[in-house]
Amino acid sequence: MKYRLFLFGLFFLINPYFWVFDILPDFIGLLIMAKAIKPMTEISPSMEAASKGFKKAAALSIAQLGLTIPMISIVNSDPTFNMVFSFCFNILRIIFLVPALHELFNGFAYFADRHAEKGHTVSVAKMKVVRTVMQVYIIVHAVLSAFPEIVYFKVNDSGMTAGIEDIYPLAPYRLGVMFLCAIIVLLISVAWYVAVAIYFSSLRKKAVFNQGIISDITSFVRSEKKRIMSALRPAVTCFIIACFCAIGYYIDGKAVIPPYFTPILHIAVISCLRRIIDKKVTRAFSIVAVVLAFPLQLFYEVFATAYHETASFAFRDVKFYFMFPLCLNVIYTVFLILSSLCVGIALYRVIRQHTGLFWETAYVTHNSKAANEKLRRQRLSILLTVACCLLSVFNTYTYSHLYDKPIFNTLALALGVVIAICASILYTSIRTSVLEKYSTENKMN
Numbered sequence: 233m234k235y236r237l238f239l240f241g242l243f244f245l246i247n248p249y250f251w252v253f254d255i256l257p258d259f260i261g262l263l264i265m266a267k268a269i270k271p272m273t274e275i276s277p278s279m280e281a282a283s284k285g286f287k288k289a290a291a292l293s294i295a296q297l298g299l300t301i302p303m304i305s306i307v308n309s310d311p312t313f314n315m316v317f318s319f320c321f322n323i324l325r326i327i328f329l330v331p332a333l334h335e336l337f338n339g340f341a342y343f344a345d346r347h348a349e350k351g352h353t354v355s356v357a358k359m360k361v362v363r364t365v366m367q368v369y370i371i372v373h374a375v376l377s378a379f380p381e382i383v384y385f386k387v388n389d390s391g392m393t394a395g396i397e398d399i400y401p402l403a404p405y406r407l408g409v410m411f412l413c414a415i416i417v418l419l420i421s422v423a424w425y426v427a428v429a430i431y432f433s434s435l436r437k438k439a440v441f442n443q444g445i446i447s448d449i450t451s452f453v454r455s456e457k458k459r460i461m462s463a464l465r466p467a468v469t470c471f472i473i474a475c476f477c478a479i480g481y482y483i484d485g486k487a488v489i490p491p492y493f494t495p496i497l498h499i500a501v502i503s504c505l506r507r508i509i510d511k512k513v514t515r516a517f518s519i520v521a522v523v524l525a526f527p528l529q530l531f532y533e534v535f536a537t538a539y540h541e542t543a544s545f546a547f548r549d550v551k552f553y554f555m556f557p558l559c560l561n562v563i564y565t566v567f568l569i570l571s572s573l574c575v576g577i578a579l580y581r582v583i584r585q586h587t588g589l590f591w592e593t594a595y596v597t598h599n600s601k602a603a604n605e606k607l608r609r610q611r612l613s614i615l616l617t618v619a620c621c622l623l624s625v626f627n628t629y630t631y632s633h634l635y636d637k638p639i640f641n642t643l644a645l646a647l648g649v650v651i652a653i654c655a656s657i658l659y660t661s662i663r664t665s666v667l668e669k670y671s672t673e674n675k676m677n
Contacts, residue, residue, distance in 0.1 A: 285332025576617025
C-alpha cells in the first residue's frame with residue numbers, strides 16, 4: 233500500500249463543485265487511488281473490488297466532464313436539465329464510491345486480523361469509524377454539490393404565459409446558494425482530509441501491520457504466464473494502433489490522424505513492456521514527441537488555411553507559409569524516430585527474454601528449431617523498427633511536397649498500411665510464442 237500516493241489521490245476529492253465544473257478532476261485522484269492499492273489487489277478480493285470501484289467512478293467523472301459542453305447548450309433552453317444532470321451524476325458517484333470505500337477498509341481489516349498473532353497493532357474498530365467518516369463525506373459532498381440545482385424545481389408549469397421568475401421563483405437566489413454550499417463543502421472537505429491524512433499517516437507507521445502485508449505480497453506465487461500476458465496484450469494492441477496512426481495522410485494540408493496519437497501510444501507500449509523486461513527502456517523521447525505534436529497539429533490547421541487563402545498564386549509564392557511548420561515537423565520526426573527506436577529495443581528484449589520452448593530452468597533445451605525461430609523474430613523486430621523510422625522520415629518529406637508532388641502522399645499511405653500489417657503479424661507471432669513458452673509452467677496460484 234502506497235499511503236502517500238493514496239493521500240495524494242484523495243486530495244482531488246476535496247474540492248467543491250461550481251455549477252457542474254469540477255475544479256480538481258475527480259478521475260485523476262480516483263485513478264491514483266486505484267494505483268496506490270494495486271499491489272494488494274492480487275492477494276485480497278476486497279482490495280480488488282475497491283480498485284474496480286475507483287476505476288468505475290473515474291469513468292463516470294470522465295463521462296461527466298465530456299458531457300458538460302453539450303449539457304450547457306441544452307440548459308440554455310431548459311434549466312431543469314441542469315438539475316437532472318447534476319442529481320444523476322451525484323447519485324451515481326455515491327453508488328460507486330461508497331461500496332468501494334467499504335471494500336477498501338474490509339481489505340485493511342482482513343490484513344489486521346490475519347497478522348493479529350504477530351502483534352495486534354491496528355484497531356479494526358477504529359478502521360470502521362474512519363470508513364464511516366469517509367462514506368458520510370462522499371454522501372454529504374454529493375448532496376451539497378447538487379443542492380443549488382433545487383432552485384429549478386418548477387412550481388408553476390404554465391409554459392410561455394409565465395415569466396421565469398414565476399416558474400422558478402428560487403432561481404434568483406441560486407448564485408448565493410451555490411457559493412454557500414461551496415464554502416460549507418470546502419470547510420468540511422479540509423477537516424475530513426486532515427483527519428484521514430492523520431489516520432493513514434499513523435497506519436503507515438505500524439511496522440508489524442505493513443511488514444505482514446509486504447510478506448503476503450512477496451510470498452504470493454503468481455502465474456508467470458499471467459504476469460507476462462497481462463503486460464503483452466495491451467502492448468500488442470497499442471503498438472498495432474500506433475503503426476496505423478503513423479500512416480501519413482493529409483487532406484488540404486491537414487493531417488487526417490493527429491500526430492500526437494503515435495507517441496502517446498508509444499508511451500503506453502513502453503510502459504507495458506517495462507514490467508516484463510530485465511532492463512528498463514526510457515520514455516523521455518516519446519514524451520517530448522507528444523509535447524511537440526500539439527503545436528504541430530495547430531500549425532497544420534493554421535498554415536493549410538493560409539495556403540488556401542492564397543491559392544490563386546503559384547506554390548513557390550506561398551512556400552514560405554510552410555517553412556515554419558516544416559521545421560517543427562522535422563524536429564518532431566527526430567524525436568518520433570527515437571521513440572520508435574525505444575519501442576523496438578523493448579520489443580527486442582521481450583523476444584530475447586520471453587520466447588522459446590520452456591520457462592523453467594530444469595526444462596530449458598538447446599533445440600535448434602526454437603533458437604532459429606527466436607533469431608528470426610529478433611531480426612524481424614529490428615527490420616520493423618527501421619521501417620517505422622523510415623516511414624516517419626518519408627511522411628515529413630511528403631508534407632514538404634504536398635502540393636507540387638501529391639503522388640508522395642499516396643505512396644506514404646501505402647507504405648504505412650504495409651508496415652501496420654507487418655506489425656500486426658509480428659506481434660501476433662510473438663504473443664503466440666510467449667503463450668507456448670509459458671504453457672508448461674508448473675507454478676500455479
